[in-house]
Every structure is written in C-alpha cells, then in structure tokens.
Amino acid sequence: MKVTIFGSGYVGLVTGACLAEVGNEVVCMDVDRPKIEQLNKGKIPIYEPDLDRLVSRNAEAGRLTFTSDPAEAVGHGLFQFIAVGTPPDQDGSADLQYVLAVAQTIAEHMTDYRIVVDKSTVPVGTADKVRERIRSVLGRRGTHLQFDVVSNPEFLKEGAAIDDFMKPDRIVVGTDNPRTTELLRVLYAPFNRNHDRLIAMDIRSAELTKYAANAMLATKISFMNELANLAERVGADIEQVRNGIGSDSRIGYSFIYPGCGYGGSCFPKDVSALERTAMEVGYDAMLLRSVQGVNRRQKQVLFDKISGHFDGDLKGRTIAVWGLAFKPNTDDMRDAPSRVLMEALWEAGAKVRAYDPVAEKEAHRIYGDRADLCLCDNADAALEGADALALVTEWSVFRSPDFDQVKRLLKGPVIFDGRNIYDPEYLTERGFRYYGIGRGRSATDS
Numbered sequence: 001m002k003v004t005i006f007g008s009g010y011v012g013l014v015t016g017a018c019l020a021e022v023g024n025e026v027v028c029m030d031v032d033r034p035k036i037e038q039l040n041k042g043k044i045p046i047y048e049p050d051l052d053r054l055v056s057r058n059a060e061a062g063r064l065t066f067t068s069d070p071a072e073a074v075g076h077g078l079f080q081f082i083a084v085g086t087p088p089d090q091d092g093s094a095d096l097q098y099v100l101a102v103a104q105t106i107a108e109h110m111t112d113y114r115i116v117v118d119k120s121t122v123p124v125g126t127a128d129k130v131r132e133r134i135r136s137v138l139g140r141r142g143t144h145l146q147f148d149v150v151s152n153p154e155f156l157k158e159g160a161a162i163d164d165f166m167k168p169d170r171i172v173v174g175t176d177n178p179r180t181t182e183l184l185r186v187l188y189a190p191f192n193r194n195h196d197r198l199i200a201m202d203i204r205s206a207e208l209t210k211y212a213a214n215a216m217l218a219t220k221i222s223f224m225n226e227l228a229n230l231a232e233r234v235g236a237d238i239e240q241v242r243n244g245i246g247s248d249s250r251i252g253y254s255f256i257y258p259g260c261g262y263g264g265s266c267f268p269k270d271v272s273a274l275e276r277t278a279m280e281v282g283y284d285a286m287l288l289r290s291v292q293g294v295n296r297r298q299k300q301v302l303f304d305k306i307s308g309h310f311d312g313d314l315k316g317r318t319i320a321v322w323g324l325a326f327k328p329n330t331d332d333m334r335d336a337p338s339r340v341l342m343e344a345l346w347e348a349g350a351k352v353r354a355y356d357p358v359a360e361k362e363a364h365r366i367y368g369d370r371a372d373l374c375l376c377d378n379a380d381a382a383l384e385g386a387d388a389l390a391l392v393t394e395w396s397v398f399r400s401p402d403f404d405q406v407k408r409l410l411k412g413p414v415i416f417d418g419r420n421i422y423d424p425e426y427l428t429e430r431g432f433r434y435y436g437i438g439r440g441r442s443a444t445d446s
C-alpha cells in the first residue's frame, strides 16, 4: 500500500520504516529540511536501537523515501499519517498547530480520496478539528473531494520502538466509517498475525485511550514515589514494599519502580494536556493534578539529598552525573530528571561532570558550552575528582560498575542512586555513603 507519514521524529520514522519493512511504499515528509537531507544521506537524526539498519535496508530497497515537498507527499499515499509533535502550550494543553498545519497541507494538495490517520497524541475532539480544517480548505479550493479522518494513537516506547511497532500489544483504531477500519486492518495485518490485536472504537474514545494509558502509567510511578518518600520517613524500605505489592496479580510488578521522577516527551505533557481537557469541560481532575505535583517534587529529591549531604553548601563542588536521557536506550532528554538536577546544581554553584552512552550530543545541543558542565566520553571520566556520584538514568552499563575504581576516582565515596539500582548494604560495606530513593532510614542515612 502507499503510505505518507508527516513528521520524521521518533514516531514518524519508526512507523515509516516498519510499514516499509513489510512491503509498503512509504514516503516520509518533514518540514525540517536539514533532517530530510540527513535522512537522504542515510543518517538517522535520533538514537533508537536498530532504526539505522531498518531505515537503510528499506531506503536501499526503494520502499522508503524522504521528502520536504508537500505536493509529492500528499500525492503519494492513500494513507496520510500525521506523526508530528504536540508539545505543551503555555497553559499545559496540547499545542495543535503542527497537526492542523499538516491537515492544511493535505487539503491544499489532495486531488483524490485520502485517509488522514492521526497518530500524534491529540486531545479528544482533534479529529473534528482536522476534518473541519480540511473541509474549509477544500471549500476554498472549490472541490468536493472525499476523505476520512481516523484516530490511530501510537503506544510505542522509545528505546524499544521497533519491537513495539512490529509486535504491538494493541492497535487502536478510532473511526466513524467501517470501510476505513477495514482498510487499516489490511495495512496492519502483518503486525496482527498472532492474535487479533486491533481494537476498533469510535474516534473520541480512541483519542482518550492514549491519554488514559499514559496517565495510568504516570499515576503508578507517582504513587510509588509518594510511598517511597513516606517509606524514608517511617524507616521502611520501598524496595521490599515494591516486592510485597507487586506479587499481587491485581497490582503487578511493572511501572512501580520508585525513582527521581518521570520525564520524556510523553508523560509530562500528556498528563498535563489531559488535566487541561478536563478543565475545559468543567471537570476538576484532582488525581491528575496530584500526579503531576508529586512528580515535580520528585524531580527535586536527588538535589535535596545532595544538598543535605553537603550541608546546603554546594559552591565549588563537582557532582558526577551518570545518565542524561530520560530513560535508558534513547537520546531523548525532553523533561528529563537529569535536567532538573543539573540546573539546580548549577544554581547552587556546583559543577557537573556528566556521562550518557548516547545523549551527549543532545545535552550539548540543549546547554551548549558552559564552564560548569563537562560532558565526558565515558563513565570513569565523569567520576574523576567529583565530590559525589548521582545515578540518574539506569543504563545497563551503570548497573554493575567496578566500585573500587569508582571509589578511587571520586574525591568522596558518596553515591546518590536515583533509580535504586545499587545494593545499599554492599556499598555501605565498601565504605560508600549511599543515598537511595525511599530505602529506609538506615539506607539513606548510612
């Protein structure tokens, strides 16, 4: 089938490459010309495991091409996927300007029936806005071309995006036209073989499903972080509590890891946008507001622990930071806890020596050259001469370091473990001062 994808970011590029991999002819369109030039030279602008090989294989086979030409893009695909960003607006709602710009482009250039598939995460009612925009432009053009608008939210996880797309837990399709559902069923058939994962529903429910999923996951994290803070104050160990509750099949083990807060391109903005949607319809979403409040506070916890350890005097101190990306296996630093920590450290007069296996370039793009940030080439280099180590992203390379070497390189043997990946007793025995998240008085005050 012929498919056009607007937006060649984490979602658009993965969607395009995966659809091409199963035999479709895919055109990826992006308004960012340098990005398209890079892609045409075989360079992938983002880090996503195995995406480079998938893209180059399909580009070489001629099934995946890249363009900035709107007429070419709209002329190509029966399916016109919208996979552009929906960043938070100033009031916390989702900014739909990029989505509606794509709708406008499609309407300006279409000469035949098109299925417009909204894959971006968008508030309930956006499909109506996309439809209205297309209709009004077509009206101005004096044409009466047919089109359908579909909601097909994406659930992939950065770091495992290809696997998630190839073997999805579910494919949500929101339509008001059974024929479109059937066409999408055909498009998704190669990813839907093991058992039927396609869940067809009405458009508004599909739009809300995506927000509901992210809000639920964010809620689980904030719940555990709240409990972790409580555990610390009552002398309990949240890791033991996690085991204790995860064993209940109604609760389960996933997404109940305490840590230094959630970040990334989705949870923060999606929970905020959902709360905003509630507000617009006169509903006070108290739980969603609290989830965000708990997370904001949690992102300060590492800094508070560091500051507390040094009696509030961080001037002239150097902190080694392991992990900058908001989670392992991505270079994405949008709303990452590392940013809150580093900015607070700088504010307090401290310097940062940071290492991340892939996000160094992104960190440099965000912060540029500054005297209080040294972006190091490896984990050991970040430790050299630092007063303490803060583990922020649980990359596997950080999981079992040579602690003797860590101790030799650090000026002071202090570890702030923002992801609870280390064993407090083991480190305490080796002469470290260990601070975890919610690991009881003995652990945090060791």
Ligand SMILES: NC(=O)c1ccc[n+]([C@@H]2O[C@H](COP(=O)([O-])OP(=O)(O)OC[C@H]3O[C@@H](n4cnc5c(N)ncnc54)[C@H](O)[C@@H]3O)[C@@H](O)[C@H]2O)c1
Pocket: 006, 007, 008, 009, 010, 011, 012, 029, 030, 031, 032, 035, 083, 084, 085, 086, 098, 101, 102, 119, 120, 121, 122, 154, 155, 156, 157, 158, 265, 266
């Ligand atoms: N990143 C994720 O893990 C993830 C997962 C599920 C859903 N989503 C949702 O998918 C959407 C895209 O997210 P992303 O992380 O891929 O964003 P991104 O910022 O990585 O990429 C968006 C791309 O869209 C391009 N763009 C903007 N306006 C355009 C236009 N008019 N025409 C063509 N291209 C245009 C930008 O140049 C950019 O390359 C968002 O709504 C996001 O919430 C993201």
